[in-house]
Amino acid sequence: MLFRSAALALHNQPLVVRxxxxxVDARDIGHASVIAIRTPExxxxxxxxxxxxxxxxxxxxxxxxxGELVTVTARPSAKGKELPLAVIITD
Numbered sequence: 475m476l477f478r479s480a481a482l483a484l485h486n487q488p489l490v491v492r493x494x495x496x497x498v499d500a501r502d503i504g505h506a507s508v509i510a511i512r513t514p515e516x517x518x519x520x521x522x523x524x525x526x527x528x529x530x531x532x533x534x535x536x537x538x539x540x541g542e543l544v545t546v547t548a549r550p551s552a553k554g555k556e557l558p559l560a561v562i563i564t565d
Contacts, residue, residue: 489548489558491519495538500531500536509534509560511546521548521560537565 497510506523510526513519529544537544547562 487550488508489550490545491548492543492545492554493517493519494541495534498531498534498538504530506531506534508557510562511544516550519546520557521546522551522557523560523563526565527560534563 491511491513493511493513496512497508497511497520498506499508501507501523505525506527506529509521509523511519511521534544536542542565545562545564546560547564548558548560549559
């Protein structure tokens with residue numbers, strides 16, 4: 475399974491990925507900590523999730539269960555961090 479990294483997001487440009495949710499790790503009832511997305515082309519992406527994202531783990535799991543697409547806007551990973559940071563997740 476191929477996981478894309480923020481190294482592909484050059485020059486600190488936002489990374490925008492649309493696809494189906496394949497994994498949701500919850501930090502608590504209101505916040506996801508990590509999500510994985512599969513694009514229609516079959517690419518797999520993993521994102522750490524910013525605390526400010528207002529889509530709950532339960533809502534993300536609904537998208538996963540029904541195969542509904544989401545759009546993730548992320549910042550490239552910070553030095554020492556391996557995953558890009560999702561700052562916006564929309565239906």
